[in-house]
Amino acid sequence: MAQKVHVGLVLDRSGSMEDCRTDAIGAVNSYLRQVKEDKDMEASISLITFDSQSIDVIRDKVPAVGCAELASSEYQPRASTPLLDAVGHSVALLDKHKQPGERCILAVMTDGLENASREYTKETIKTLLDRKQQEEGWLVLYLGANHDSWAQAHAIGLRAGNVAAFDKVAVGAGMAAIGARSKRYAMATDATGEAMSGGFTEAERAGMRRTRKR
Numbered sequence: 658m659a660q661k662v663h664v665g666l667v668l669d670r671s672g673s674m675e676d677c678r679t680d681a682i683g684a685v686n687s688y689l690r691q692v693k694e695d696k697d698m699e700a701s702i703s704l705i706t707f708d709s710q711s712i713d714v715i716r717d718k719v720p721a722v723g724c725a726e727l728a729s730s731e732y733q734p735r736a737s738t739p740l741l742d743a744v745g746h747s748v749a750l751l752d753k754h755k756q757p758g759e760r761c762i763l764a765v766m767t768d769g770l771e772n773a774s775r776e777y778t779k780e781t782i783k784t785l786l787d788r789k790q791q792e793e794g795w796l797v798l799y800l801g802a803n804h805d806s807w808a809q810a811h812a813i814g815l816r817a818g819n820v821a822a823f824d825k826v827a828v829g830a831g832m833a834a835i836g837a838r839s840k841r842y843a844m845a846t847d848a849t850g851e852a853m854s855g856g857f858t859e860a861e862r863a864g865m866r867r868t869r870k871r
Contacts, residue, residue: 702721739773764799
């Protein structure tokens, strides 16, 4: 029987993402195709984009088999980075839809530091994510570019193994790594143990660190 999984993709839409906009859209859509074809998982997708003008639920728990790809018109980088608010809103969305036997994955991709949240603090998000990971077995992933990803992720309670730095020219490799890490978690007998002690592989990390040749 396929494992039920709800994946929440939280994609930074702040202005600094403009230089990898096309690649980010392509990476998200490649991930959606990958999940759609995976017969081991019965996946549902929520896609949340965020900037300081709004936090938008682009897909609201749509079955992967019928999930429309991200359109160019749905991802227009602008404004600043309310990372904490985006994470808080996304956790609430996954909570609202939680079903018995379903595993939850929250995957965040951002290229900047928190600078615009109004509702949540690092302390409230850390408390929230600690509970989701330790008590409810959620997998929370964080991919960051152009900042100290581990420092920012650690401050909100993420495990180091589930945090990675990515080069913006390798955003596709980053999304592929999210897919591979999510699959290992979904297939694990002990979901909480895998969420807390597993992580990205060295090969996955190397792929995300690929830089543009000069």
